[in-house]
Amino acid sequence: MATIQWFPGHMSKARRQVQENIKFVDFVTILVDARLPLSSQNPMLTKIVGDKPKLLILNKADLADPILTKEWQNFYGAQGIRTLCINSKEQSTVKKVTEAAKSLMKDKIARQKERGIQIETLRTMIIGIPNAGKSTLMNRLAGKKIAVVGNKPGVTKGQQWLKSNKDLEILDTPGILWPKFEDEEVALKLALTGAIKDQLLPMDEVTIFGLNYFKTYYPKRLQERFKQMDLEAESPDIIMDMTRELGFRDDYDRFYNLFVKEMRDGKLGLYTLDRPDQDGAND
Numbered sequence: 001m002a003t004i005q006w007f008p009g010h011m012s013k014a015r016r017q018v019q020e021n022i023k024f025v026d027f028v029t030i031l032v033d034a035r036l037p038l039s040s041q042n043p044m045l046t047k048i049v050g051d052k053p054k055l056l057i058l059n060k061a062d063l064a065d066p067i068l069t070k071e072w073q074n075f076y077g078a079q080g081i082r083t084l085c086i087n088s089k090e091q092s093t094v095k096k097v098t099e100a101a102k103s104l105m106k107d108k109i110a111r112q113k114e115r116g117i118q119i120e121t122l123r124t125m126i127i128g129i130p131n132a133g134k135s136t137l138m139n140r141l142a143g144k145k146i147a148v149v150g151n152k153p154g155v156t157k158g159q160q161w162l163k164s165n166k167d168l169e170i171l172d173t174p175g176i177l178w179p180k181f182e183d184e185e186v187a188l189k190l191a192l193t194g195a196i197k198d199q200l201l202p203m204d205e206v207t208i209f210g211l212n213y214f215k216t217y218y219p220k221r222l223q224e225r226f227k228q229m230d231l232e233a234e235s236p237d238i239i240m241d242m243t244r245e246l247g248f249r250d251d252y253d254r255f256y257n258l259f260v261k262e263m264r265d266g267k268l269g270l271y272t273l274d275r276p277d278q279d280g281a282n283d
C-alpha cells in the first residue's frame with residue numbers, strides 16, 4: 001500500500017487548528033465530495049467537531065450520480081445530520097448555504113430571541129479534506145467582500161471573518177483535514193477523483209478499480225465512450241486491448257492517464273463511488 005503523505009505532526013497540527021477556531025463559530029460546515037460522501041470524510045471528524053451543530057455539504061454535486069446523492073441525503077438525514085448538495089462554482093450556492101445555515105440554527109436563534117438576544121449573523125468555518133472544494137466555496141460565499149470585519153473579537157491571531165451577506169460570515173482559514181487512508185479501497189477512490197496525488201498509488205490499480213466499478217454500475221457509459229470495449233473481459237485484458245485499439249501500442253500508462261483523467265473530468269458521466277447500501281452499513 002502507498003506511503004501516506006500526512007504525517008502525525010501534520011495531523012495533530014490540523015486537528016489543533018480546527019479545535020482552536022471551532023469555539024468562535026455557531027456551526028461547522030463539513031465539505032465532502034458528493035462522489036465520495038463517505039470516503040472524503042475525515043476519520044476523526046466527529047471527535048474533532050464535538051457537539052457543534054454541523055452542516056454536511058455534498059459539494060461537486062454536478063459531477064455525482066443524482067440517484068445516489070439522494071440516497072446519501074436520506075442516509076444522513078436518518079441519522080439527524082443536515083445535508084445540502086451544491087455546485088460551488090454556481091452563484092446560487094450563496095443563497096442555498098445561507099438558507100441551510102438559518103434553518104440549521106433556527107431553534108437557537110428562536111431561543112436567544114426569547115431571551116432578548118438578536119443573533120444577527122451566523123458564523124461558520126469550512127472544514128474538509130484536500131480538494132473537497134473549500135477554497136472554491138469560500139471564494140463563492142465571500143465574493144468580493146473579503147475580510148471586512150476589522151477588529152471584531154473571536155478569531156485566532158492573524159485570521160479574519162469573510163462576510164458573505166448580512167446573515168453569514170466565514171472564517172478566512174479553512175480547516176484542512178486528512179483523508180482516511182487505512183482502507184485500500186478508500187485510497188483508490190480518492191485517487192480516482194483526484195483527491196490524492198497520482199504518485200501515491202500505482203495508476204494501473206487505480207484504473208482497474210475504476211474499470212471494475214464502471215463495469216458493475218455504469219457499463220453503458222463505458223460502451224458509449226469506448227465502442228470497442230469488451231465488457232465481458234477481465235479489466236487487465238481490457239486495458240491491454242484498449243491500449244492497442246487506441247493506437248498507444250504498449251504504452252499502458254497512456255491509457256491509465258486517459259481513463260483516469262476522463263473520470264475526473266466527468267467525461268464518463270456522473271458517478272458516485274460510495275454507496276450507502278454497501279459502505280454505510282459498516283460505518
Ligand SMILES: Nc1nc2c(ncn2[C@@H]2O[C@H](COP(=O)(O)OP(=O)(O)O)[C@@H](O)[C@H]2O)c(=O)[nH]1
Binds near residue numbers: 060128132136137
Ligand atoms: N465541478 C465542480 N468542481 C468543483 C466544485 N468545487 C470545487 N471544484 C473544483 O475542485 C478542485 C478543488 O477545489 P479547491 O477549492 O481548490 O479545493 P480545496 O483543496 O478543498 O480548497 C478545483 O479544480 C475546483 O475548481 C464543484 O462544486 N463542482
Ligand SMILES: [Mg+2]
Binds near residue numbers: 136
Ligand atoms: Mg484550498
